[in-house]
Amino acid sequence: MPMPANPPPNMPRITPYLYYEDVASALTWLSRAFGFRERMRMPGPDGKIMHAEMEFADGVLMMGNPGPHYRNPKRLGQTTQNLYVYVDDVDRHFRHAREAGANILHEPQDQFYGDRRYGAEDPEGHHWYFAQHVRDVAPEDMKPPPR
Template identity: 45%
Template sequence: MASKLWRTPTVVPALAYEDVPAAVEFLTRAFGFRERAGARLNGHGFVLAWMDVGDALISLSTAGGHGRNSPRSAGTITQSVKVYVDGIDRHFARAKAAGAVIISEPGDKFWGGRVYEAKDLEGHYWEFSERDRELDSAEWKLPPGIKMGA
């Protein structure tokens, strides 16, 4: 009998949280992520969980392991993750209602994207962008003072 395999994307960001169970609950409620049921690990002072985000996967682990820190304990942003979603305005309203710290409201960008930025309960920086809006770089409407190339 063949073993059942995990679906594995090419890149899996790993984020550290002081309270992984609270992070799982917040990311589910605010951003619509889904924990991989039955895969959470607990032991010797750590928690490890995996969240599905569309066709991607994010690993959450207890801060301190592998030298990773939560922005809350580090006192600074330690990373950022960009996530493409359908219905950016609806997604924004959900995140705001769930208590995400809003950095910028949805806005149209010169590359055609519609984006908003938020922080989660421990200060991780998230950028959410409407799927299938970004133009080929030849179509960008560059702001004054910015030009393409080296």
């Protein structure tokens, strides 16, 4: 028997796994607000979705229910990470997300490192940054603005 592909086909080597109290609602919301596409869902013994996967371009997002060792930002009371997603037109993506009811953390802004990005929060507190690379900047020319 031949060895299976590692990673499996259509699976990137690094895949974020987020925890949602209501995975079914997250699937619907992420699709509507951010343009993700559901690729699979796996119900648990109680009928609730225990694992699901979504994709956006060549990226994959896995999700499941929180448990004793895993919390979502809403339950934790803070966020400990964010997701950074490149889109083709960040201003159009921003308008769509805002119209879909995303909690906007900041509107699109040009960044010193060459991206234009905005930030949004999903209903369970995960922070998302959507960006478009608009100019190349050499590392030695990257100057963060004063704080």
